[in-house]
Amino acid sequence: MSTALMIEIFGYIGCIFVIISMLMTSVVKLRVINIYNLIKLSKADGNHYDMIRGNKEDSYLTYFIKHYKEDMKKYFLENTLELSAADTIYIVCCEGVPAGVLAGKKEGDALEISFDYTTPTYRDCSAGRFLYAKLAEEGYKKFICKEVTEGHKSYLEKMGFVKENGVYVKNA
Known part of the structure; x- marks a missing residue:
């Protein structure tokens, strides 16, 4: 040849x-x-991720939710996307780029999750595994999702949540 x-x-x-x-x-x-x-x-240790605490008044967080709102509606009920009931907010970044947001309400050593959203680029569940491992290190023993849509169930199951009495629960 x-x-x-x-x-x-x-x-x-x-x-x-x-x-x-x-x-x-x-x-x-x-x-x-x-x-x-x-x-x-695909690294399991999540060294390329960081988790930072957010707050309701954060203008970038407001922008992030507004920017991804249509995609978020596929996975969460619209009323859960409001931050008014949340007292705990975490932003997950991958090498400085925002990859996802979790908002919820702390109840003792449990966290009732309003929404746990990951951008389409990072939907391989590695950001979620990193997030829940870090939250466990921060002292959370239990995670609860009460209002779950069909679109979000498979993610929760991949993260180790199980349905108990009509709500999804994950123990740390």
Whole structure:
């Protein structure tokens, strides 16, 4: 086989990979082309995530919720997206980029969650695993989700929540 033909074949293969990458809707699928980042995203220890405490008056938090509100409505009832009842808010960042928000109400060593939202880019559950591990380190023993939509159930089950008496519960 001639060198020119081999270069042409590699060129066509490269074009196919570029086209496939442009058709990807999931970051994880796209990262198959970039193995380093796939390994980095799938790290179980969550070293690339940070958790910061938020508050209701935070203008960025208000912007974040407004920006993602239509997507959030797929997973949460609209009344749960209000921050008025929340006294506990955490923002999860991946290398400085906001990846998700959790809002809830502290009840002793339990946290009643109003919403736990992750942006589409980080929906591989690694941000959630990091978040719940960090919350357990902060002293929370139990997490409760009372108002759960069909769209949110599979995430809760992946995070280890079980349905008890009509609500989803996870013990730390």
